Amino acid sequence: MKKIILFGVILCLFISCQQQEKPTISFYYWKTIFRLSPKEKNTLTTNEVKRLYIRYFDIDLSPKTQKPFPRTPIRFENTTSGYEIIPVVYIKNKVMLDKKLNVLDLAQKTNSFIQQINLKNNITIQEIQIDCDWTLESKDNYLRFIDAFKxxxxxxLSATIRLHQIKYFKKTKIPNVDRGVLMYYNMGKIATDSLNSIYDLNIANRYLSSLKNYPLPIDIALPIYSWGIHIRDGKIIGLRNKINVKNLKNNSSFVLTKKNWFVVAHSDFKDGVFYKKNDQIKIETISENDLLEMANNLEENTVQNPKEIIFYDLDEFNLKNYEEGLFEKIIDCF
Structure with missing residues (x-):
């Protein structure tokens, strides 16, 4: 009887320790040249980051041949020594929509290109991540690709998972991977209204409860980026990444009319983009409070803590918008 009680106590302590385990902090690196600034290096060191998810290349359809081809492969100017590298390959959904797609050939060529990049840069890997927002129409090709590639x-193998793929997994199916990474951003449509397309709590609430029923182990990716939606005559004409709001406020050509909205007072070129008089720029950002709200809601709706929180993306422009210690605060929510 004493042995049974002792075993029960040990089991409870073991479960308790498991429940208290916090996720680790990782980052996506989404630029075409791997070169870390002092600020980026300091962030990695301060947060004891061990793993970097580096976008190796995109796969798109060639305009001429309509065959898959790799775009904008990564070039390494800094060593990756000291970090576990997980190559990420972003595959556009239109590639998977091609009914004549040679899935096996694509899997072989994708793997071969990853190996070339690793060999050239003396990188050894244990894991690869596939990023594709597959749909009901493309799921058969996508699932066959995952099987072949594995x-x-x-x-x-890990794969990015969107909220709708969590909620409707019986229809969208579950890829044959070791784990998923929930991309907890880009929730709404990029639009001219006042909503934030990166994060919208009302949209998130439609899906959060579904997390408890998803059979695949998942980690979480959270956003730390911002962008500007360029609007002309009521229509969106482009997304402007890494817009410096402070610089806009100090430029007489741009007038802040309400929170996160600018109107172009005088036609002007800025950072290689032409802004016509009366154009509008809608700034979409993610605040510290947004991130803490996301973390708390996710913690409440997951059966088991994620092992990893991956922030998108590691860039000095993004990092300067947040106070030091924020990433630890977010981890402490779990």
């Missing part, structure tokens, strides 16, 4: 690469 066998060919002989590596651990």
């Amino acid at each position: 066998k060919i690469s002989n590596k651990k």
Whole structure:
């Protein structure tokens, strides 16, 4: 009887320790040249980051041949020594929509290109991540690609998962990967209204409860980026990444009319973009409070804590918008 009680106590302590385990902090690196600034290096050191998810290349359809081809492959100017590198390959959904797609050929070529990049830069990997927002129409090709790629690469495989794929997994299916990463951003449509397309609590609430029923282990990706939506005559004409709001406020050509909205008072070129008089710029950002709200809601709606929180993306422009210690605050929510 004493042995049974002792075993029960040990089991409870073990479960308790498991429940208290906090996720680790990681980052996506989404630029075409791997070169870390002092600020970026300091962020990695301060937060004891061990893993970097580096976008190796995109896969798109060639305009001429309509065949898959790699775009904007990564070039390494800094060493990756000291970090575990997880290559990320972003595949546009239109590639998977091609009914004549040779899935096996694509898997072989994708793996081969990853190996070339690793060999050239003396990088050893244990895991690869596939990023694709597959749909009901493309799911058959996508799932077959994942199966083929897993066998060919002989590596651990993770895949990005969107909220709608969590809620409707019986229809969208679950890729044959070791784990998923929930992309907890880009929730709404990029639009001219007042809503934030990066994060919208009302939209998130439609899906959060579904997390408890998803059968695949998942980690979480959270946004730390911002952008400007360029509007002309009521229509969106482009997304402007890494817009410096402070510089806009100090430029007489741009007038702040309400929170996060600018109107172009005088036609002007800025950072290589032409802004016509009366154009509007809608700034969409993620605040510290937004991130803490996300973390708390996710913690309440997951059966088991994620092992990792991955922030998108590691860039000095993004990091300067947040106080030091924020990433630890977010981890402490779990």
